Amino acid sequence: MEFIKKLVEKKGPEESDYDALHLEIERIGSMLDQPSPAILYGDLLDIISPVLSVETMQGFAFHKPHGYSGDYEIIDKIYRNWKSTQEDLRRWDEFFHAQQAPIAVRNRKRFFLDTLESCKDDGDELRVLNVGSGPGRDMLEFFQKYPDTDISFDCVDYDKESIAYASELCSTYLDRIRFFHKNVFRFTPDRKYDIIWSAGLFDYLDDRKFVYLLVKLRAYLATGGRLIIGNFSNRNPTRKYMELFGKWFLYHRSEQELAALAKAAGVPEEQVTVYCEPLGVNLFLHLGHA
Ligand SMILES: C[S@@+](CC[C@H](N)C(=O)[O-])C[C@H]1O[C@@H](n2cnc3c(N)ncnc32)[C@H](O)[C@@H]1O
Structure with missing residues (x-):
């Protein structure tokens, strides 16, 4: 969690952070899958909420402005490699588009x-x-x-x-x-x-x-x-x-x-x-x- 907190503070992951961030997300996901997890999903949300603005790809996915996941707008943003013009958010979009999905x-x-x-x-x-x-x-x-x-x-x-x-x-x-x-x-x-x-x-x-x-x-x-x-x-x-x-x-x-x-x-x-x-x-x- 500390690692993600630091990335949020430094305006998003650089390419050299991608592997470590990916591993951390996997680790947190596995922990949350446990019957009595040592952390709560809300703890993660508290940390990432500043970068879940609807002005980012991940925030758009999270907030679902069209009311459901996978709407035409986010899919077209994926096709167009859309990235926020806001300096403090753009790196999160670069990370989003670099993912395999x-x-x-x-x-x-x-x-x-x-x-x-x-x-x-x-x-x-x-x-x-x-x-x-x-x-x-x-x-x-x-x-x-x-x-x-x-x-x-x-x-x-x-x-x-x-x-x-x-x-x-x-x-x-x-x-x-x-x-x-x-x-x-x-x-x-x-x-x-x-x-x-x-x-x-x-x-x-x-x-x-x-x-x-x-x-x-x-x-x-x-x-x-x-x-x-x-x-x-x-x-x-x-x-x-x-x-x-x-x-x-x-x-x-x-x-x-x-x-x-x-x-x-x-x-x-x-x-x-x-x-x-x-x-x-x-x-x-x-x-x-x-
Ligand atoms: C993830 S998008 C994929 C769009 C397109 N096939 C593509 O790959 O670019 C899914 C689309 O399916 C539509 N959709 C989802 N469930 C549907 C349903 N039961 N009947 C008609 N359209 C549906 C959504 O409105 C959305 O536009």
């Missing part, structure tokens, strides 16, 4: 873009369902690179502000994007899809809801289509930092757990593959032909 989030956007690129020339107009679509930065980058593509996207998001933000960001390409302001659990599409993509949603669902939604979405796949679901791996080394500094809790899952959930949803084993981004921190349950 935000890097994995940026990698998962790359994974989606690679998937789209790999099938953009597959012939007929490709239809994508983007579930929990968030800021739309992924679609923007795709359209900017392939402005004449005939891939089209249907986006479902239950946050009105998220849809407004993505519509604005992708305003040039709205001829190929439809937005549905809906809770995906109550969404019934009017067509079937070649690709159904969902990242940053299933890792907020317990196993029962996960399987329910998987069954529901799979029914919207066109013949030969594929469904890809992102989920943080249980090997996420940033987990304790996210939980302690950001109150950002996820259902972390292993490859085997994801495959078991697909099985529970009635998907034949030969249609199931689990991929990951380069760090192995974000997994992708892939249903369909590998």
Whole structure:
């Protein structure tokens, strides 16, 4: 705790402090997991509260100005490597972005873009369902690179502000994007899809809801289509930092757990593959032909 206190006093960690800070966060997290911990979470909060301003990435995560974890704004700040302009806070944002979890989030956007690129020339107009679509930065980058593509996207998001933000960001390409302001659990599409993509949603669902939604979405796949679901791996080394500094809790899952959930949803084993981004921190349950 003393170490973290010193970092708060000296305006945040320098790169040379990262390993020690990471170890200290792990140590505190493990202590707090004990049945009768020698310290309280409130003790840590007392120390870090000055650097949990909503003007920092970790403070934004902690205070959840949109009312829930993983909103479109923080995700887009992760994509843009956003850092506070305030001198006494900026180093905390540099630390945030250097963690494996935000890097994995940026990698998962790359994974989606690679998937789209790999099938953009597959012939007929490709239809994508983007579930929990968030800021739309992924679609923007795709359209900017392939402005004449005939891939089209249907986006479902239950946050009105998220849809407004993505519509604005992708305003040039709205001829190929439809937005549905809906809770995906109550969404019934009017067509079937070649690709159904969902990242940053299933890792907020317990196993029962996960399987329910998987069954529901799979029914919207066109013949030969594929469904890809992102989920943080249980090997996420940033987990304790996210939980302690950001109150950002996820259902972390292993490859085997994801495959078991697909099985529970009635998907034949030969249609199931689990991929990951380069760090192995974000997994992708892939249903369909590998
Ligand atoms: C973590 S963000 C991920 C955004 C985007 N998929 C990405 O990776 O850039 C999750 C998004 O899912 C939306 N969301 C969460 N639960 C949802 C639900 N049940 N129905 C529709 N949207 C949901 C949130 O509003 C948020 O915009």
